[in-house]
Amino acid sequence: MMFRIWLIAKDEWRYWRRSHLAMTVLMIAVVLAIASVVVTFSTVSLAAHQRAHLQSQAEQKFVEQPDRHPHRMVHYGHYLFRTPPPLGRLDPGVDAYTGTAIFLEGHRQNGATFSGQQHSAGLNWLSALSPAFVMQILTPLLLIVMGFGVMTREREAGTFDFLKIQGVSPLMLTIGKGVALAGAGFAVLIPVAVGALITLFYGSSILSVSAFVFSYALYVGFWCALVLLVSTLSRSHVGSFSALIIVWVVTCLVLPRIATNTAVVTVHSPSKLETDFAVLQKLREMGDGHNANDPAFKALKDNLLAKYNVDSVDELPVNFKGIVAQKSEADLTDVLNDFAEQKMEEGVAQAKVARQFGWLSPAIAIQTASMKLAGTDLENYQRFLREAEAVRFAFVQSLNKLHAEGLSYADDVNKYQSHETLQKAKVSANNWQVLSDFHFVPLPAAERFAGSIQALLQLFVLWLVVSIGVVLAGRRQ
């Protein structure tokens, strides 16, 4: 049984070796796969290196600042650079479409700046030469061109009946052809799998690498099964070819874009500017943290005075301006985070609408699975934004604490009296060590895997349905 299947597969391979079309297409696909792995690997590695360098530069600049008023440092701010995750070297995902740097300062949540796509030549409006593109879009086409005739050819040449008389069951023939096709698919997958293994040296986990490779294997499996099914059901090789090409165009090119349009039309997500206005509206009701005399802080003042049992802010053992800065930053951050969370949820809701199309299009399912496992999807980008916000809040608040405890109220309010008072209203540069080391790490592998389960399930179900179809169609012959 196994031997016969192997023979059938080997016979198919021999047929391909003798077909110019099949060999040309296979060679091109393998070369493109290798080229895409090499090119993307080096591009993303360079970007990772540059960003890591900028990050350490930013940290160094911060601690090198001279003695200053703590609030100056709140506005001096800090930069965070997003380094791509290890598997991003194979599927850069949203990397080019998102800002790579974010400026952290007091009272504001800035958006990420400098997206690679804005600064690109714009020729990648349809595709980038990434392994993800080669695997997701080109490999199915390869399998179609090589395999559209695997079954129809036997039937049109009359060899099918001949084989049946020899005791080869239609199912066995189908499986043999399937093995042959899978061989072609895996020939393209190998360079990508090797690339994935290399990312282990860059810190990716075994779980995500194996799940990444497995998801692509499943995707290749789906297309092998589909090619077999259509080739079995078609009356002629012409019909088989046309049908497969139409399925490819629809699922790989058209549906992903239809999914995007549908997501945008169905889930409304106001722009960041609009959110900013909503935040402003809310803040007007809350008071300006720069102005400790703002009536909004009266309750805070009364509480403090009561706590330390003194009559005026001058007598407080802490700097009231610093306390106000802390309090207002905390309140403000709550509001900002509410709005930011809402905006991120809307983004995810849109992405989820688009991802539902994965039940119809395996290309969408593999895109989602691949980006999620690589850590280059929307949620991982949002994780970066959240972590950046946590860093921002921590360093701003530790500076505000310094403001409250390291600087007297009297020195603070009188700072613009003279050059001497200005000098007095500063704290030592030794305090600028408040920054914690920041290195963005994507979600842990287990969580990334959990996030990709729906997409993997979509792929599996599609594969299963088509495979059952193949078995049923094989029996009917």
Added chain:
Amino acid sequence: MTDPVISADALHVSVGNKTILKNVSFTARRGEVLALLGGNGAGKSTTIKTFLGLMTPSAGTANLLGQNVQLQPDIVRQKVAYLPESVMLYGHLNAVENIRYFLSLAGKEKTDDDIALALKKVALQPHAWQTRLQSYSKGMRQKTAIALALLRDAPILFLDEPTSGLDPVAIDEFNGLISQLASQGATILMVTHDIYGACHVANRIGLLRHGELVGMFDAPQDGNIDAEVVHQAFTQGLK
């Protein structure tokens, strides 16, 4: 004597460096049926294709009504009706639509009555007229194609293996039609390997072997060519 309608003059056809027709000459006059007999690869289809202008002779000429088809390709479109070996008219159209399509392609206008008459003449059952051709048998498709050829009003008919795959009744009907057309003045060139059918309808029979015309048989004034004689000549060559 009238001028020949179909005449091959020392035709020489080769594809690549392989010679397919060697020095083939024959003529057919108005109202004559000329049948070319030969085994597989004898050059029968090549002869027809050369006359249709689809293949170019390396030497010699193929003339229709005195005009060289290579120099006057339009003569073919205007004067010839052609019945290919396996008649595959459009499966997604019915008989009447197919006929109307091809007539229009040829630049002919015919009324519905004309078409009905032709279909009756070839004995295609009227209930099949509105059925799409994909469900037709080979005989029915053949009849549709002959009806089309009739409607072309072409003075010259080329038939490529017209009776292969037909049942004996259909062959008889077909042969009757051919004789009738010839008696009305059409000149017919058919290639076939059906010796007895050819002897039944043809005025002259040419025997092709390996691209050469090795024999020519004329029918006596008042009868058919003797099939036994032709058969003998045919099989001798095979030995």
Added chain:
Amino acid sequence: MIWRDIWREGYFLLRKKSVLLLLLSALGLSVFSVWTGSQEVAAQQATIARLLEADALDRADVLQQQNDYGGVAYYSFHLTYAPPSPLAFAALGARDVYPWKHRIRMLALEGQIYESDTGNPELAQAGRIDFAFVISVLAPVFIILLLHDLRASERAAGRDDLLNVTAHSRRALWPLRAGIIVALLSGVLLLPFWFGAFAHSVPCWQVATVTLVCICYMALIALLCYWVSGWLYPAPVLASMLLGIWLLTTYIIPALGNEAIEHSIDGPLGGDILMVQREAVNGAWELPYSHTMDEFVKTHPKWADYTEMSALFEWKWYFAFHQVGDQVAAPLSKRYREVGKKKYQMAGVVAWLSPATLLQRTLTRLAQTDAIAAREYEQQVRDFHEQLRHFYYPLLFTSPPFHRDVFKARPTFEPIEYTK
């Protein structure tokens, strides 16, 4: 004769289920792209309307709360935007990659202008379907599917010779059949566009240009397919060859070209501009006032006599060092923009190897939704920021008494106007 031929072939083709099905799906895709494109444009216009309202309210509010010119300058944001052009519905272009709206203030511009309020990155990465995509990418696939077996299918069915010798003239058959298929396809693809163009009141010359460009493009693809369809290969081989050419020119050449261009040009990193600008602005707090003012006066000699500081903090000094911050970052920023521009120009050369990209670039240029339009908008923002500085500097340096009426003369952003 010719009308009868057209009628015959048209009727014949529409009776074919596969042709009809392909034409209907082309129509469906075109309608969907025009409809969602219109939705997107409407959403962008609605966003701008809402932003304008909120922006005016916010600025009025700031004006009421502040009591000096510096405070108003510091706290006032100004909305700038590039509205979608009438033709944008058909070619959404790079508007989901480049920002088309910014709120800027009087601070150093280099710290603000690179912020991009763009849409959902995951959706931007997946791309959208718009009319330009349907024509440039999908129309060739339709043409290939419809034309590749023009001859091969007839040959396989044994009709080729019969058709050839029956046709009363050569032109009446193959060229006519192919021509009618392409004409029908162009019709179903362009019809929704014409409706959309009418609804968006696109200027006639633009509609005509788009129509002409699209027809030329499809005719080019059709000629290629027609030529290849005459080769003596089975239909799937012909289709594979044509799809191979399409894939190569549409997807692979641009992707390779992109990599080549990215690797061939070196320029400053965006992060460098930000860091340089920030160091310049924040370093100024520790530097002598004269240092900042000297640098400032170099570009604004008009205020040379007004640089004396009467207090330790004055707004004029504060905005001067922001100006100086921009000046320090200017060479980097200029180089950064030049590199971006150069890359896009180089891409234009590569586009000649990729008809689909060339068409996409042509359509987005007409619709002003391409990178060039985005850079023009960025320049507009820079110009407007410059105008703001021109308005504020006299108020900050000569310190006239504070009157809110003065702000009636404050420049307002004028968005690009599209020719009707």
